[in-house]
Amino acid sequence: MNSLMIKTLGFAALLILATIFVVTKLNIDIFADSVNALTIAGAIAVATITSAVAAKYINQMKTDTTSGKLAEENWDGIGEYENELPSGWAYTFLAVFMWSMWYGLAGYPIWAYSQIGEYNEEVLAYNAKFEETHKNASEETLKEMGESIFLVQCQQCHGATGDGLSGRAQDLTKHYSKEEVLNIIKNGQNALGAFPGGMPAGMASGADAEAIAAYVAGGFKGEKPAAFAACASCHGADGKGTPMVAPSIHGYDIHNVVSKGKKGKIGRMPAFGSMITPVQEKALTAYVQSLAK
Amino acid sequence: MFHWLEKNPFFFASAISIVISFAGLIEIVPNFSKAARPLVDLKPRTVLELAGKEVYKKDNCIACHSQLIRPFKSETDRYGKYSLSGEYAYDRPFLWGSKRTGPDLHRVGNYRTTDWHEAHMKNPSKIVPGSIMPAYKHQFTNVADIETAYAEAVTVRNVFHTPYGPEFKSGKAAWEAHKPKVLADAKKIADEMQDEGVKKMVAEGKVPEIVALIAYLNSLK
Structure with a gap:
């Protein structure tokens, strides 16, 4: 158990205790109501997860080393690696591209919203109902x-x-x-x-x-x-x-x-x-x- | 592959703007320019009606009356067909307004008449019980500026190619030639009115504001 882990646990415990302190100060009985209990459970989860994620990145900053091929260009000494595009982004981009082609060539020209169209439908429906009701x-x-x-x-x-x-x-x-x-x-x-x-x-x-x-x-x-x-x-x-x-x-x-x-x-x-x-x-x-x- | 884009940030930014505006351009501009064209049978207002429009502006009718019927059933039931942008093509400026203390007037010519307007302008609350519209008695004695209205017609013809006939030319002679037509229009309105003062003024060749205004209101269809 290294010192970062101890600090993390301490921070999470502090957050949880502070929450419980405030809640008790407000005269709220935590276990009187299942919603109250669930809320506190949620608060504990949020505090724990926040601390754990923070610990992960702090640890990474301390121990990680860089690797990969740097791109030629840099801005005031800040450069970037020539990495592959993450596949999630690539697929999302392709999907958006295909949707925009459909929308631009068919979706908008053919099925565009029309205010007058909606008005006409409203009037037709109303008139039919009116005639029917007052026949x-x-x-x-x-x-x-x-x-x-x-x-x-x-x-x-x-x-x-x-x-x-x-x-x-x-x-x-x-x-x-x-x-x-x-x-x-x-x-x-x-x-x-x-x-x-x-x-x-x-x-x-x-x-x-x-x-x-x-x-x-x-x-x-x-x-x-x-x-x-x-x-x-x-x-x-x-x-x-x-x-x-x-x-x-x-x-x-x-x-x-x-x-x-x-x-x-x-x-x-x-x-x-x-x-x-x-x-x-x-x-x-x-x-x-x-x-x- | 695209590192050359990142090396040219100004070009990259311009390219992004063009790509993003393109969709907007092809969706908005064609509809917009088509809708703004005058309707096929739209005629520009006569000189008398233009003078009436100036009275409408001067007495600030727009503060309480709109001239735009929206495509909702509740509005078309009361005011008639919804407004189209092409109907305002010759209105410079258009008088849409945005406040309806009184009713919309865009098609008032369809359901009110000269003698109604006459009685109503003299004493609105007598004609429409509970109306808070003030009386506009001064319109029965003030003289409308038909000469400036003629100048306006000539100007929009020259500058915006509003389809007034070729007889609309600048200069005193052209105006003197057109004036009898304006007075004839005014006489037609005055003949349907009761007010003796108005009839007398029109007979003397002067156009009271009320006559011009009624001509304008009757032209709103």
Whole structure:
């Protein structure tokens, strides 16, 4: 047993004793808990291994001699041996080289990450899930969904309650007033440009127009006036519209307004077609129609 | 075998830099230069819109509004299609912004209209309840600098080859020839507005800042 070994053992013992001293000072019971015991065992192992490794190198520095062929070049007297490259390094270098060839020629150009690609996948997956979830959505769900869409896209002009902010936009809490219906009968209507030709002016007049206006503005209640036949030829006997010919006059049929925008007497409403999906449009319709009672 | 490399440290260091940058160069530069090119149907802004862009900069809209829609579903749901770098090719400088106290404006032309902007700039909290945006009433009386905007168009045409037509030449005569076009654009905007003062100014051949700004906002699509 030489002096280096004794010093090493002494140093390890000192480290271990110091650790145990600190632990006891902190009022920790080493054996009360298996985790505590394991931690102390780990500390002892670390102290021992550290000391042993240090001893090995100190010993090597004391006893080793140099051998091998020195390379020609040296830097201020510090030279290097012409040793073979360690095989571990050589294999690692080869592996990295082959991987980089694969990555540069195939991996990156073909399978590169794309932010837009991830976005597209996210949207497709979401839309599929959305359509699936709300395939048979109840009226209640549609109304709730419609309300949240309304608050994001519509309330800036129509107001949070849909009242049109005193004339900034159409007051959605009311359907046509009698005056508006009379105005449309008198002047015709083609503001949306969605139906060929639009509605001609003067389809009815006088007491007939009055009766129709009262009936439509009154929400189709009471007895249907005979003159409504003029309306029914396009809007249908129940006023629910005919595809490609005339829109429904029951409540707000928002499809054309939302997808095409509208220039009316108040101002221009922009189109929202690209921002609202069919299910959302259904929801918005349900909500808007629920506003007008 | 490679001792000659170690004998030439400067050459060795340069060679390492080149080898390491090479991967970066072939991956980044081609994508970057391709994405920065203008989109096929991209048109440079008209002189009126350029004047509006100056108002946007002057009144510091960028402090609260961004002009960059990121490719996330939550953003494209609210603001429309995500932004492409090619859309900013003629914007010098681009006005991406980095703070959204207010909403993004990169496609505001798609879902707001002239008369909405007019009412909103006069009294934002009346149009959007709870809005903390201040009113910009001075824009209805201040005159926009369309002459400098024209000079900007001529400059970017000469320096960066922005595709303005050959009629964009420097000099008083060329500007006088182009001015009626700017005023016609301004009149189109003013016709859709309610404010009598604005209509009067435009009729007198002056362009209020609000008209230029609305032209610019409407062009953001």
